[in-house]
Amino acid sequence: MSSTELTLDQRDIRFAAQEWLKIGQLSESEKFAEFDQDTLDLMVQEGIRFAIDVVSPTRSESDREGCRIEDGRVKVPKCLHEPYQQSYELGWASMGVSQEYGGMGAPATLGLIVNEAMNGANLGLSMFFGLTSGAADLIDTYGSDSLKQKYVAKMYQGKFTGTMCLSEPQAGSDVGAGTTSAESVEDGVYKIKGSKCWISSGDSDLGENVIHAVLARVKGAPDGTKGLSLFVVPHTRVNDDGSLGDWNDVTVVSIEDKLGIHASPTAVLNFGENGDCLGWIIGEEGKGISSMFMMMNGARIFTGLIGLSLAGAAYENARTYAYERVQGTNISKIRDPEAPRVTIVEHPAVRLNLINMKAKVEAMRALLYYTVFQLDLELIAKTDEERQKAQNMVDLLTPMCKGWCTEVGLDVVQVGIQVLGGVGYTKDFPMEQLFRDARIAPIYEGTTDIQALDLVGRKMIQNDGILFQQLMEQFSQSIEKHREHPELSEIFKTFEGHCETLYETSLGSQEVLKTRGMEGVALYATPFLMYISSISAGWLLLQQAVVATEKLGQIKTENGVGDLADSSFLKENEDALFYANKLKTTRYFVEAIIPQFEALLAGGRKQNFDALEIVF
Ligand SMILES: Cc1cc2nc3c(=O)[nH]c(=O)nc-3n(C[C@H](O)[C@H](O)[C@H](O)COP(=O)(O)OP(=O)(O)OC[C@H]3O[C@@H](n4cnc5c(N)ncnc54)[C@H](O)[C@@H]3O)c2cc1C
The missing domain is CATH 1.10.540.10 (Acyl-CoA dehydrogenase/oxidase, N-terminal domain)
Structure with missing residues (x-):
């Protein structure tokens, strides 16, 4: 370590x-x-x-x-x-x-x-x-056989790298404002013209070729997202025998000089400066966005993973540092000039930072692993009902994975810098890079605000709100099942209170919709996303805590140990310590962290709409 x-x-x-x-x-x-x-x-x-x-x-x-x-x-x-x-x-x-x-x-x-x-x-x-x-x-999913044959294997083998080209200077969150055009030249082949910006992995010398998946508007197609189609646009054309052909008129204009992810080139690309850029349509005309959306869940969940990855790394570094850095005396001996200097892990303030980091990391891990596991269950479901259930869960949890985990990940890394003090701010430790790198995750692949609108404006009301109802039912079932749990009943009770508040908040938002319209609901959409995500993660941590109590019980029985509080057993038994810690992080998360997110909704609960009325 x-x-x-x-x-x-x-x-x-x-x-x-x-x-x-x-x-x-x-x-x-x-x-x-x-x-x-x-x-x-x-x-x-x-x-x-x-x-x-x-x-x-x-x-x-x-x-x-x-x-x-x-x-x-x-x-x-x-x-x-x-x-x-x-x-x-x-x-x-x-x-x-x-x-x-x-x-x-x-x-x-x-x-x-x-x-x-x-x-x-x-x-x-x-x-x-x-x-x-x-x-x-x-x-592979939407392309013709010849496109699949030409590109897919080479991309999966890393011989060709790939990009997703949605953004344009005037079309960021509003992807439908894109003006890159496509003009049919022969069956399935189009001339592409336009400029894309912010393109990650936009060009590189890692593979032999770069294959861009480009959203463009076929001449005469309607405005907005409905008019967008998806094209394969290789940097260098690929001949039918698989060999590389001519340059495809894709120009790398520049790469961004940016805060973090310096190893990832973020490029401005011009397509067809010389009128000779060819694109091969993927699927049907006008179906570009729906194809992209089919892939969106996976892409968004995996962007949410960045929050966990960097926060997890930050927590581990911070924890180790807290055991190394000697500073000050234990607070209980503060008046004793002879008191020994201690490592900072003894300071309550540092411990509070560490438990916040640890509990949030474990909560993100629970939410992301659970959601992706549903993706696997969806694939192997034996009945349509099972498949639909898993899919509903993925649909609802995806904006939470993306929105919440990227924001929380960033927060955890910044607390990590605090745990390290001055050295955390220097390049001698990885924390500052983790912080710079983590900052992009709440922005790309749809900003947090866009995730919140997806949740509140689409997922929560989809099919008369069935997804949200199913989630609430799952919460209720867990509460009922463990209401009398010998060790966890108190935490489940606290959790039940959060669920009631969540339900009331969702009813309140319907009221706001009537009085202030969609603008009023949208105002608190992001705080709502953060709150419901924390409750969902808390629900999953509670499931983990149930497993941990069972495992801990087995260990205690096997080793003839009674009360762990007055035993040195935890110091000797790593598994027992892990399970005992899991109960603590879960309790802390439910009692102290979910309320941090609930507080974000204080303005909404007061029906405070000053932000809509103030003149900035
Ligand atoms: C390093 C990096 C890599 C990227 N990689 C790619 C890539 O590979 N491919 C690609 O296509 N794009 C990529 N992007 C672009 C990225 O997806 C956009 O930056 C992002 O979607 C936001 O668009 P924007 O920057 O135009 O901001 P804007 O859309 O202008 O948003 C500015 C602010 O307004 C808010 N906002 C905008 N619209 C709304 C709304 N309707 N409701 C509420 N709030 C709103 C946003 O949340 C944000 O806070 C990348 C960006 C960066 C910085």
């Missing part, structure tokens, strides 16, 4: 995946038959080891070197090339890819766990993997 190197809480990862979700059950399906619990455990360990040993040594170096343009093409930091190649050779960059394309065909949950480590090891590098597989998935 180190305060400067990447460490992951592998015990909590194992607990969440194996003891709580029991992801090994996926191997009962034909699709994931090879992935029994032992195999999954081994792969998680190996994936994390790879991230720590091979990828994380590049984190700081690639941040400092950054990307540059030479002769019109992007060069990424030199140290990225080797881990990039190895990630594909060993399969870590393409875990979910089907075996037909040479991938592992692994459950999404396994991919998520390994990616937790890969993001923490070097977010700039792992973004290449995510974007390439996202673009390849689009072609």
